[in-house]
Amino acid sequence: xxxxxALVGTQQMQLHDKLYLLLKAAFSHGKQTSRQVVEASxxxxxxxxxxxxxxxxxxxAFAVMSAxxxxxxxxxxxxMVQVLEVRFGLGDCRYKELSALSWKCLKRxxxxx
Numbered sequence: 001x002x003x004x005x006a007l008v009g010t011q012q013m014q015l016h017d018k019l020y021l022l023l024k025a026a027f028s029h030g031k032q033t034s035r036q037v038v039e040a041s042x043x044x045x046x047x048x049x050x051x052x053x054x055x056x057x058x059x060x061a062f063a064v065m066s067a068x069x070x071x072x073x074x075x076x077x078x079x080m081v082q083v084l085e086v087r088f089g090l091g092d093c094r095y096k097e098l099s100a101l102s103w104k105c106l107k108r109x110x111x112x113x
Contacts (some may be wrong), residue, residue, distance in 0.1 A: 015077055020065045022084035027059035031088075034064050040087070041072075041080050 013021075026032040032040075035055040050071045057064055069077060 015074070015081065016065065016069060018081050019068065019077060019084075020061050022081060022088055023061040023065050025088040026084060027061055027064075030059075032059070034059050037064065037080075037084070040083055041076070 023037065026037055027034075034057045038051055038055040041051075048071075050067075054064060054067045054071065057067065068080065072080070
């Protein structure tokens with residue numbers, strides 16, 4: 001088992017989970033297109049072939065999330081999450097089942113204990 005210890009015991013979600021949920025909210029009911037999401041990116045690279053390809057994608061949260069995470073740095077992904085969170089208002093507390101394990105739960109999962 002792999003656990004991100006920086007998140008254990010917190011209500012924070014992993015970056016990919018949060019980005020997925022925010023993209024899903026952005027794309028729901030045609031609120032945003034993939035192009036609009038890319039254009040809202042804090043550090044958009046002009047004339048970047050990958051960024052252009054992402055902007056032309058269908059508004060599928062998983063596909064766009066995967067492409068973005070393959071194309072941007074972690075810092076850029078975190079900034080994108082911040083921008084999308086301001087626009088679509090998701091907070092970690094709405095999705096407690098996606099938050100990291102507690103230390104108590106992690107200890108129960110350890111077969112050496």
